[in-house]
Amino acid sequence: MRYPSKFKASFFVLLLLVASFSAYSQDEKYRARVSLEHVKVMNGEAYIDISAKYKGEDGFETATDLEFNVYRLMNEDSLMYLGQARTNDAGRAKFFLKDTMKHSDTTGIYTYTVAIEDNDRFRDTDQSISFSEAGLSVDITMVDSVYYMSAILTDAAGNPLQGEFLKVGLIRLYGSLPIGEDNYETDENGSILVPIEERMPGLGGELTFEVVLKESEAYGTIRAAISAPIGIPIVDESTFDERTMWSPRVKTPYYLLIFPNLIIFGVWIPIVFLIFNLYRILKSKTNQL
Incomplete structure (x- = not known):
């Protein structure tokens, strides 16, 4: 079946409009x-x-x-x-x-x-x-009364990776505190050794360190952490779990829960009692009529 030339021209124009609209929508x-x-x-x-x-x-x-x-x-x-x-x-x-x-x-x-x-x-x-896959292992050792952070970077087959840069930090509440230099380059054994010369305070003496291979073109970012009781012991004096004025709503002090509610009940109980008596008076007058 052959279509009229006018129909072909109209169909072609319609296709152009649809294509133009799609391109415009994409732009x-x-x-x-x-x-x-x-x-x-x-x-x-x-x-x-x-x-x-x-x-x-x-x-x-x-x-x-x-x-x-x-x-x-x-x-x-x-x-x-x-x-x-x-x-x-x-x-x-x-x-x-x-x-x-x-x-x-x-x-x-x-x-x-x-x-x-x-x-x-x-x-x-x-x-x-x-x-590519890589592995990062960390450890803390003591040499001549000085603590050291050691890390070994290997590929998926366990072979050491030389020439990669690792960062060492101490994990604190608001981020990682750098330890030593900005970064350390792995040697032929894929390892680094970083002295921890300054003892930092920690809850119960516990400190958590991390070693990071940051945004490597071949391996991406790899993180490894380790905790050890090598810090200066401190006692947790936080009142976060206690019922104080600055605590979360679920930790509201009991007296702030009790006294305001007593005042509310003290105001509403007489009002309810008066309304009840007014109802009894109204009902008694209705019965007399």
């Missing part, structure tokens, strides 16, 4: 800037840290409530869908990795792709990250 969407980081916590979990932002009317803003599809590269041209991750109010999301060691290529490199697909606010885009 109206924001372009998200996505950054990825592989983070591994020794004796803990490993995850991909996703951060997204976009250029809005007031400059760069965090991309909140943005959904990502996460894929794993199985070979050169095959992706396996793993799941989704959604950014929080700070424009960040974590996608936790499982069974990573079972899905590397022949070089021991793991590749993941994070993609924005069919989103109402943002254009379709994707970002990939590749990394």
